[in-house]
Amino acid sequence: MSRLRTSLSVAIVISVGLIVLSGYFLDLPMLKTLQIVFLRWAALLGAVALIVGVFNLFNVHLRKINTGQKGSPYSLVLIIALIATVLIVGLLGPTSFWSMWIFNYIHVPIESSLMAVLAVVMAFAGARLLGRRFNAFSIIFILTALLVLAGSISLSFVDFPVLAELRNWIDRVPTTAGARGILLGVALGTVATGFRLLMGADRPYGG
Amino acid sequence: MSQIHLFELAFAGLFFVLLIMFALVIRKRPEKYLREIPAFAHLGRSVGLAVEAGKRLHIALGYGGVNDIQGASGLVGLTMLQRIARAASISDRPPIASSGEGTLGILSQDTLKSSYQAIRSENQYDPIYGQISGLTPFSYAAGTLPIFMDQQVSTTVLAGHFGSEVALITDANERVGSQTMAGSDNLEAQAVLYASSQDPLIGEELYASGAYLNAGLMHQASVRTQDVMRWVVIAGILLGSLLKLIGVIE
Secondary structure, three states: OHHHHHHHHHHHHHHHHHHHHHHHHOOOHHHHHHHHHHHHHHHHHHHHHHHHHHHHHHHHHHHHHHOOOOOHHHHHHHHHHHHHHHHHHHHHOOOOHHHHHHHHHHHHHHHHHHHHHHHHHHHHHHHHHHHHOOOHHHHHHHHHHHHHHHHHOOOOOOOOHHHHHHHHHHHHOHHHHHHHHHHHHHHHHHHHHHHHHHOOOOOOOOO | OOHHHHHHHHHHHHHHHHHHHHHHHHHHOOOOOOOOOHHHHHHHHHHHHHHHHOOEEEEEEEOOOOOOOOHHHHHHHHHHHHHHHHHOOOOOOOOEEEEOOHHHHHHHHHHHHHHHHHOOOHHHOOHHHEEEOOOOHHHHHHHHHHHHHHOOEEEEEEEEEOOOOHHHHHHHHHHOOOEEEEEEOOHHHHHHHHHHOOEEEOHHHHHHHHHHOOOOHHHHHHHHHHHHHHHHHHHHHHHHHHHHHOOOOO
16 A cells, blocks of 8 residues: 555656646646646745644644643643744734734844854854864865955045955955855755656655 | 756656656665765664663754755754664654644654654654754744753754754753764754854765665665756756857857
8 A cells, every 4th residue: 555655656746747747848728727727836836835834843842731841831832922923823813913013023133033043153164163173175165255244344534445345355256256156056956956847756755 | 848858757766767766776785885975874872872871862953844944954854763763662762753844743752653653663653753943944943942952862952954053952962962963954053053053964964874774775776866966957967068168058
């Protein structure tokens, strides 16, 4: 039964994948229609998966409270906040006064605080890099980061146009060249992953 | 069919033919043509140590939607999850996967379930081991922190789509003394991971993980195909530049 289910899943993935890919290359109306239908289904399933995801989050934290695990008071706060938000946004609408209040006075400040913490964490990570991996690449990494930072800040009492020019050059030449090289590798890896899925060699759907 | 579509079709066709060809070659002569990437050697050792010490492994899959281009890195993460789940199946504490997207979360549960079914230890599977930690980048990062703070995680593998907020995860990992191996499709995240993780994977190294973790013939064929196609693209760029220089194309 399990093998039959796997074979059926593989057959569905390969046929749907081929139709969507062919719809991109071939200009056949029937193929285009099928491609659009499948892409819409995918978007719809993605939305359903989001709801399932919220239930999963709820379930994980509920179990944490029930089993009295470490940090369960935080899980209780999460569950209360989740239920309250779903009720308020669901009943009053996403643009109502209270929905916007939650967004502006809870969500945005929390994310902004995390962003502020992130800046400090990244500065520490940069400082610790040389201790972790002392090699030429790490030295270049740190020096470039410092040069870009120095070229970006504006101080009223000092003015170094050379630094700003150097920052622009780093941004335009080595950064663009390096980024393109890395993105080329990422793109080829993405294509290879797509082909493996299309051929049924990768089966992340329980195969 | 437009000229650009014809070109893309030729590129995809060549990629596919090379993939099949290399798969056949590797099947006949099963030699490994892989350069050494320290991160994968460390991962093998970390899995062994985690099993011995009764610690947990954590695989963070990021928040890239499977429906768009960012999903490929998450799918690579799922392959890693499958291999790690099988390798650590005898551990008292099974690996845990976290994700920040609905479909990726469901697929991580499915991957764990099928991995345990394949080695006939279904009783180890619990849906809670494939959890969705948060649905926005920062909430995902914040929701992931309790996993390695509370669950005795010895190694965290980050494989998927992340942004610069990934530094919060790697920093917290370092605080609890956990090893981090990390790769992402996002350039910003790669720069942050280079500075903040013990074993960063740069560029296409993440996509080669299946080949290094013995996920199958096609993964090894993929790596070799990517190597050849990279030269094809480089030749194309150089040829295009030359033709533009001499005025053949505008």
